[in-house]
Amino acid sequence: MSTNQLSANETTGHGHDHDHHDHKPSGITRWLYTTNHKDIGTLYLLFSLLMFFIGGMFAMVIRAELFQPGLQLVDPHFFNQMTTLHGLIMVFGAVMPAFVGLANWMIPIMIGAPDMALPRMNNWSFWILPFSFSILLSTLFMDGGAPAAGWTFYAPLSTTYSGDSTAFFVFAVHLLGISSIMGAINVIVTIFNLRAPGMNWMKLPLFVWTWLITAFLLLAVMPVLAGTVTMVLTDKYFGTSFFDAAGGGDPVMFQHIFWFFGHPEVYIMILPAFGIVSSIVPAFARKPLFGYESMVWATSSIAFLSFIVWMHHMFTTGMPVAAELFFMYSTMLIAVPTGVKVFNWVATMWRGSMTFETPMMFSLAFIVLFTIGGLSGLMLAIVPADFQYQDTYFVVAHFHYVLVTGAVFSLVAGAYYWLPKWTGVMYDERLGQLHFWCSLVSVNILFFPMHFVGLAGMPRRIPDYALQFADFNALISIGGMLFGLSQLIFVYVIIKCARKKGEQATAQVWEGAQGLEWTIPSPAPYHTFETPPQIK
């Protein structure tokens, strides 16, 4: 296919100085100026790991304060800053960049492309992020502190009643929005134009498919987020009244616009996870993925449905019964394609020949725990019951099951799965298993009791609580500390691999693994598929 040939030449044309295999510039400039998709992928992954620990530290402050009733460590205003930053950092700094990192590393290899289609933009979209998050985190040291209106920053709490960190927050969100949009464009262009000859749509690995759909979601909703924060900025500083009833605006409209972004956003964080699990489960079941085509269709329908369910975040704002019914039904409908996915994974395992290495263990935990999160999501869709669940720890439990044991577990699974390909050495399986079991136990101590306190009536985002919630909260805090500590094992495993301490990995790595990434040597050479492979 001539177009692919052409693009391969074009990409190598960008950097004459590293034409030869595995010759790469050294020192800091390698990372600053790099246009290599593997380098940028590594940067994204390391950055997200750092953010994961920073966001985790904020969570630890929250859990330490909530260990006992009463105010012990921080004042309520700082507590609100912690919940706000924890949410923002984990969503935009940890989970999203981690998926972009995996996309950078794996998509070109999986489709037989030499690099991402727009390598210099790729460099730019990564290097915006450290600036964006430095701006956001710097607000912690300002008078009045960081934003404290929650990661959902509902107006007018985030406009009239917020501190001046709002301006910094808005600028940081604009920057990371630009980064995400550039990343999305890059993924779409790469997948559309750089597939190797014979790599037609229905041969794409599911990870590529889910990322393509995710990229379109990003492109559709990140500009809406940018619009929302712009309106917050002009309402606060330039006298507009988008969200101020005094000037004819409407605070509830903020929630409509925010959740029009926000609901697709949560699928942005989970669709690539589906892709990762759909790669790992067949590899360790030694059996092809069950229902590939229905997986693609299910992913597309979830993406579509994500645009018509946003009001389920707002049932208590007061709306006509007809609207409540419509959004209840559309939300319940999401269970159907999501169910199809889970059934397909189980069917993939059925009559397979399974082994249970660390990536598989995390994927299995993903399937079970994500499903629990999905089922509590179904409960939340039921409007009359939602009036009792809304804004309680039941919701907190729900979205942490979906995001931590969902998105984060899939990321960890993916990291273990591809680590030998990235570094060329096998990770320490015993440490991997230890990491898995510690994480599994502690994450459930952490999040499962949240269902109980939520049902019993504990609202979210409160720094102090009534006495009947004390026992569970102490347990939750212990689980949180243990989960945080367990992740240090992961860091140690990664460092060990990065320092090439371990058994040399073969090209195939995993017996049952399928896909182009397993046809190249481990570690993956600095340049791969400069001549496109032929896909039969």
Place this chain on the structure above:
Amino acid sequence: MKRYFGNRNFILWLLLCCCGLPLNAVAEASSFNMTKGVTTISHDVYDLHMIIFYICCAIAVVVFGLMFWAMVHHRKSRGAVAAQFHGSTKMEILWTAIPVIILIVMAIPATKTLIEMEDSSKSDLTILVTGSQWKWHYKYLDHPVEFYSLLATPRDQIENKATKGENYLYEVDRPLVIPTGKKVRFLMTSDDVIHSWWVPDFAIKKDATPGFINEIWTRVDKPGVFRGQCAELCGKDHGFMPIVVEAKESADFDAWIAAQVEAKAQAAAAEQAAAPMTKEELMALGQKTYEARCAACHQVNGEGLPGVFPALKGSQMALKDIPAHINIVVAGKAGTAMQAFGNQLSTSELAAVITYERNAWGNDTGDLVQAKDVAAAAMPAQE
């Protein structure tokens, strides 16, 4: 590949993943589960919640059961040889259709309950609920009664200097009183940010949005005291604005209303006849009022929170111009969190709190502000 998955691990795994099941056994205990509440609606909501929960459990048992069965039996270590099938249209249709049917079964009772909940017609009593940072205001539209309801838990308990009481953070100075057996309609609005009025026992939660009005209703059959709290993040003391509702028999309720009207008239008369207070009286009342109303933002030590809430200690406002000081307390400051306390406090309380702010924490101006000064003070417009 070596296998790492022993039988003992497997049992542990099974146990952990089924930890949802003990929930059934304790479903009735309210510290684990949603309250049944005290109204017909709250019972409906509870039943709905339990039905959906059991359906979810059943789905989980089937799906995870199949998955674990496969994990036990279709293992390489057991010599399982992988089949190579990768699709079955029949199965796909089956597991698309079955969830749809389950969802329809769930949707029917949900729709019924919802329509019932949203029917607030033919109410016997209407109460306007107004949220503000960080207290609730109740106004009976059918009676000349209105009042603020504030957290009554002492600061010492919150700061762990005293033993926490039974209703820690769930107690207020003046609870909302409603009659039993009557359909009570609540109208919700807010003075500043969005709040959410939630009483779990009634299964009602509704946002109070500034500039907009929402409605919801309840009917309580038995007398009792019911507690809840604000459910929408509304700033610093979001966790400290509880709701206490007392349901009284109709006759008791009428007597209570009469007592409130009487008390209000007496308070107004007392206010008129108030003699000037001594410095000690002003400072004592001022401190009490300050700690209840002002300390949430300006802090007990008067130092505020830099960048968010200004300090009063050493501030020009509290040291210089008395009329300006009275004015900002009475009329608030537009576009900030500083509320107008003119409608919230009596003139003697206003006078006392202003005196306190001018003489506490080393602000030793020696100024005494009396109720008549507050009443007489010209109130120039705030920008």
Place this chain on the structure above:
Amino acid sequence: MHKPLIYKLLLIGACMFAFSFALIPLYNVFCELTGLNGKTENAAAASALTIDTQREVTVEFLATVDQSIPWKFEPEITRIVVHPGEIKKINYRVESLTTAAMVGRAVPSVAPGLAAEHFKKMECFCFIEQPLKGKESKLMPLQFYIDPALPKEIKTVTLSYTLYNVPAK
């Protein structure tokens, strides 16, 4: 060769950014159509053609004063019973507690939301800004009728005004 695709994708992004702002007029239209959030039309309505004497609707009047304005503001009566289509006139009383001249603006909201489009105002103080001299007080009229097309199940309609300060330009 990537350019055409990039331009298309950038166009999508730009359109979605514009769409976030377009959501505001769209939302207002949507509110008018569905009665979401109880917004009422902010312009005078023509009188109704018929009066439905068979039916009675209770109309409640509420007033809230925002903290930004030291005025007293309340309806003269809290509720009346009307027949749909029947034109009624009531007054709100407003009094400035300050010595300075200020401008206020009343923002209406109707509960239940579905009744909003059927609450027809023929004359309302909320259509315009209301200036008041220091310590002045006045009566502000509201002339309205309830559209006979009001859904049958609605028996009580609440009209609430929140009074805001209009800052001097």
